[in-house]
Amino acid sequence: GAVVSQHPSRVICKSGTSVKIECRSLDFQATTMFWYRQFPKKSLMLMATSNEGSKATYEQGVEKDKFLINHASLTLSTLTVTSAHPEDSSFYICSARPWTANTEAFFGQGTRLTVV
Amino acid sequence: TQLLEQSPQFLSIQEGENLTVYCNSSSVFSSLQWYRQEPGEGPVLLVTVVTGGEVKKLKRLTFQFGDARKDSSLHITAAQPGDTGLYLCGRIENYGQNFVFGPGTRLSVLP
Numbered sequence: 001g002a003v004v005s006q007h008p009s010r011v012i013c014k015s016g017t018s019v020k021i022e023c024r025s026l027d028f029q030a031t032t033m034f035w036y037r038q039f040p041k042k043s044l045m046l047m048a049t050s051n052e053g054s055k056a057t058y059e060q061g062v063e064k065d066k067f068l069i070n071h072a073s074l075t076l077s078t079l080t081v082t083s084a085h086p087e088d089s090s091f092y093i094c095s096a097r098p099w100t101a102n103t104e105a106f107f108g109q110g111t112r113l114t115v116v
Numbered sequence: 117t118q119l120l121e122q123s124p125q126f127l128s129i130q131e132g133e134n135l136t137v138y139c140n141s142s143s144v145f146s147s148l149q150w151y152r153q154e155p156g157e158g159p160v161l162l163v164t165v166v167t168g169g170e171v172k173k174l175k176r177l178t179f180q181f182g183d184a185r186k187d188s189s190l191h192i193t194a195a196q197p198g199d200t201g202l203y204l205c206g207r208i209e210n211y212g213q214n215f216v217f218g219p220g221t222r223l224s225v226l227p
Binding site: 041 | 156164
């Protein structure tokens with residue numbers, strides 16, 4: 001299957017600082033990338049959908065100024081958690097949909113964010 | 117966004133047992149994906165089903181897509197501890213612009 005690399009896998013930051021998470025499709029071009037948040041023992045909650053070169057579309061209840069998403073190329077999307085607070089601590093996962101496929105997407109390994 | 121339902125939410129079985137988990141929606145799927153996620157990892161795609169009535173096998177896993185394309189099932193034969201994980205069904209909607217998941221079935225296979 002196609003490979004999506006997410007970095008970092010773990011990050012600890014202080015309250016008030018910002019953290020950037022990268023999502024790269026390594027062997028395919030991704031027109032669309034998705035960002036999810038996952039709480040312990042829960043399913044994936046879609047936060048936003050980003051298309052290359054366009055502004056991200058955020059799900060209801062997700063603060064776009066808090067979670068900045070940039071999709072500057074067909075292989076890279078970034079999620080920046082700004083002014084992080086302890087309640088932002090979570091597991092964040094990205095996925096990428098190949099531009100050749102409307103039916104499948106592939107996931108990164110996830111990023112465990114801890115805000116202290 | 118159409119909701120996906122999965123059942124059961126939790127399942128704990130002994131090694132060697134068989135099990136089936138389900139994914140349902142009130143609307144028709146154009147396609148459906150099944151994923152398995154292990155703790156601390158991202159979901160891994162197992163299969164995509166597209167055609168009503170379709171059956172796909174992946175070693176001890178059998179995936180079926182309902183004739184009306186509103187439901188799907190995953191059957192595991194002779195479960196092993198390595199099958200433990202969160203099983204998610206998901207689908208891409210809106211011409212690839214939304215990718216949503218069901219709540220998942222958390223499977224635990226005890227040795």
